[in-house]
Every structure is written in structure tokens, then in C-alpha cells.
Amino acid sequence: MTETAPLTGGARTRETALLEQRAPQRHTPPPRKGSFLGSLLRGLLKTARPKQWVKNVLVVAAPAAAGQLFTRHALTQLALVFTLFTACAAAVYLINDARDAEADRAHPTKRHRPVAAGQVPVPVAHAVGGVLAALAPALAAWLVSPVVAALLTAYLGMQLAYCLSLKHVLVVDLVVVTTGFLMRAMIGGVALGIPLSRWFLITTGFGALFMVSAKRYSEAVQMAGKGGTTRALLTEYTTGYLRFVWQLAAGVAVLGYCLWALEEGGVPHASVLPWRQLSMVAFILAILRYAVFADRGTAGEPEDVVLRDRALALIALVWLAMYALAVANW
Structure with a gap:
């Protein structure tokens, strides 16, 4: 049996070129217009x-x-x-x-x-x-x-x-x-x-300020001692000041709601129970429960706080039911 002589450099190059020509060519398909548009729309929706x-x-x-x-x-x-x-x-x-x-x-x-x-x-x-x-x-x-x-x-x-x-x-x-x-x-x-109603505006406004300042307070607490912050302005606030703001806002919101409930207690003999006055209990409990997370520095987005805590969600549902009964004068 005779052995095949090894190919020289020039012959190796020519044979490699012939093999590459005979081999099936693989082409990377260009990006489809539809996929780009879909990605863009998904990005806009996410934004x-x-x-x-x-x-x-x-x-x-x-x-x-x-x-x-x-x-x-x-x-x-x-x-x-x-x-x-x-x-x-x-x-x-x-x-x-x-x-x-x-x-x-x-x-x-x-x-x-x-x-x-x-x-x-x-x-x-x-x-x-x-x-x-x-x-x-x-x-x-x-x-x-x-x-x-x-x-x-x-x-x-x-x-x-x-x-x-x-x-x-x-x-x-x-x-x-x-x-x-x-x-x-x-x-x-x-x-x-x-x-x-003026009470509606006062309660809603200060209730919103309570949740906003509680969130800022939580961010400040979590970023304390770290080198950076997601909000540059947090370095200008002190945690003591933000705590004062959410405590003040919570107090005014509770006061406004109680004045509304006591002043507009419903038509006499039109409802089975004084639902407006009773709803004060659920409202105050909700504020106190939310304040627990604010005090811990874990009050992030309001919807996340409510949905993640079963007790707070239950209190909110009870308040909503009482409020609906009060509005309906049932």
C-alpha cells in the first residue's frame, strides 16, 4: 500500500478553496422588519x-x-x-x-x-x-x-x-x-x-402626601450609608424631616376623614348602622398599618404595599364595604 504524499502549501490552499466552494454556504438572514417593529412596540409599552x-x-x-x-x-x-x-x-x-x-x-x-x-x-x-x-x-x-x-x-x-x-x-x-x-x-x-367636597380634597391630598413622603423616607433609610442614590435630592433631605412630613400628613388625613364622617353621618333612620362613623375605624387602622411599613423603611410603591400585606388588603376591603354602605345609605 502506498501512502498519499502530504500536500504542499500551495496545493493545500487550492484544495481548501475548492472544498469551501463545494460546501453549502450559510447566510445569516437579515433582521425581519416585523420583529424590529414588534420589539419597538414592546419597548414603547414597557416605557x-x-x-x-x-x-x-x-x-x-x-x-x-x-x-x-x-x-x-x-x-x-x-x-x-x-x-x-x-x-x-x-x-x-x-x-x-x-x-x-x-x-x-x-x-x-x-x-x-x-x-x-x-x-x-x-x-x-x-x-x-x-x-x-x-x-x-x-x-x-x-x-x-x-x-x-x-x-x-x-x-x-x-x-x-x-x-x-x-x-x-x-x-x-x-x-x-x-x-x-x-x-x-x-x-x-x-x-x-x-x-x-372640601373633606374629600383634604383627605385625598394629605393621604397622597402621606404615601409619597413615606416612600421617600423608605428610600432615604435604605440608601443610608451607601455611596449612591437613585434620587439625587434624597441627599438633601434628612430622614427626620421626611418622618415628620409623613406623620403630619397621616394626622391631617385622619382628621379630615373623621370630620367628614361626623359631619355627614347620613340621613337619620335611612341606614341600618352608622356606616360613615364606623368606617373611621377601618380608615384609621389602614393608616396605622401602612405606617408600620413607613417606620420600617419598607414603604415602596403604595400599590405594592397594599397588595403584599394581607392584613392591610383586608382592612382596605372592609373600609371599602363600609364606605359603599354609607354612600348607599343602606
Whole structure:
């Protein structure tokens, strides 16, 4: 048997080239247009913060307090107002993330946001946010009322100012976030032409300030002793001051609710039990239970606090049932 002589350098190169020509070529398929569009839409939706939309359920607060919730007209208008308010909030998130894209890329957590990660281009985020910001008030003026459109415009202006500069101003940042919650609670009543009770505004406003300042306090406690913070302004606050704010807000919210319950105790002999007065017990228990998490420094997003604690969720359901019975004069 004769052995095949090894190929020389030139022959090896020619044979390798022939083998490569005969082998099936593998081509990397170009990215499909549909997959890019789907990724972009998913990124836009994520940037709009769907988890935060639950806060917009507050638009039913004023109609529910007035007992004017379960009519076809009310439900239709409130669904529309909820959608428009959500569009405004999404516009603010998109514009904020587009503006902070460079800073977010240097942040260990925020760099995963779609705009910072490049899933949503910055110009697209600006454009979509601008369209939503212009379209929502215009539709509100056409489909609901000019007053609702004005309220949405004021909300947009305030939140955009917050993103640009107000979030760096002591105390004002707390007021702006609190006012955002209060606007959510007001707009449903404005859309249906329901007069807003002074006690409703006081309780809602200071209740919102309680939760906002408790969240800031928790963030300050958790970041104490660490080198960085997710909010630069937290370094300007002291934990003692934030504790004072949430304790003051909790006290005023409780006082406002009790004055409402005692002043408007329902029509005599129209209900089986004095549900308004009894609802004070559940309301105060809810505040006290929430304050436990604030004191521990674990009061994050309000919806997370309520949903994660079964006792607090149960108290909230009991209060809601009593309040509904009080409104219905049952």
C-alpha cells in the first residue's frame, strides 16, 4: 500500500478553496422588519409603565364618593377619562426617559430601560410622547369637556416641569407628586360635573402626601450609608424631616376623614348602622398599618404595599364595604 504524499502549501490552499466552494454556504438572514417593529412596540409599552396605570383608577374616587358611579354615562365617561389620563402619564414617561437616556445608561438598574438600552430610539420616544401629550387633551376637549382638557394640560405641564427641574427642588418635588395623585382623584368628578367636597380634597391630598413622603423616607433609610442614590435630592433631605412630613400628613388625613364622617353621618333612620362613623375605624387602622411599613423603611410603591400585606388588603376591603354602605345609605 502506498501512502498519499502530504500536500504542499500551495496545493493545500487550492484544495481548501475548492472544498469551501463545494460546501453549502450559510447566510445569516437579515433582521425581519416585523420583529424590529414588534420589539419597538414592546419597548414603547414597557416605557409607558403599565404597572403604574393602576394609580389612574383614582379617577373613580369622586364619583364613588358621591354615589354616582354605576350608570352607563358615568362608566363610559370614566373609562374615557382613565384612558386619556393614562396616555398623558405615558407621554411623560416617554419624554422623561428620552431626556435621561444618557444618564440612565450609567445607572446599574435604569440602563435596562428600553430607551437607555437602545430598544426604543430617543427620537422615537420623543415623538411618541409628544403625540400623546398633544392628542390626549385635544380628545378630552372633544369627547369630555374643556375643563377636563385643561386639567390634563395642567397635569402634563406640571409633570414635564418636574422632569426638567422641579424634581431637584426641595419640598416642591413632594408637592408635585402629591398633586398628581390629587388630580387623578379630582378629574372623575370634574368630568361628571360632581361638586368636590372640601373633606374629600383634604383627605385625598394629605393621604397622597402621606404615601409619597413615606416612600421617600423608605428610600432615604435604605440608601443610608451607601455611596449612591437613585434620587439625587434624597441627599438633601434628612430622614427626620421626611418622618415628620409623613406623620403630619397621616394626622391631617385622619382628621379630615373623621370630620367628614361626623359631619355627614347620613340621613337619620335611612341606614341600618352608622356606616360613615364606623368606617373611621377601618380608615384609621389602614393608616396605622401602612405606617408600620413607613417606620420600617419598607414603604415602596403604595400599590405594592397594599397588595403584599394581607392584613392591610383586608382592612382596605372592609373600609371599602363600609364606605359603599354609607354612600348607599343602606
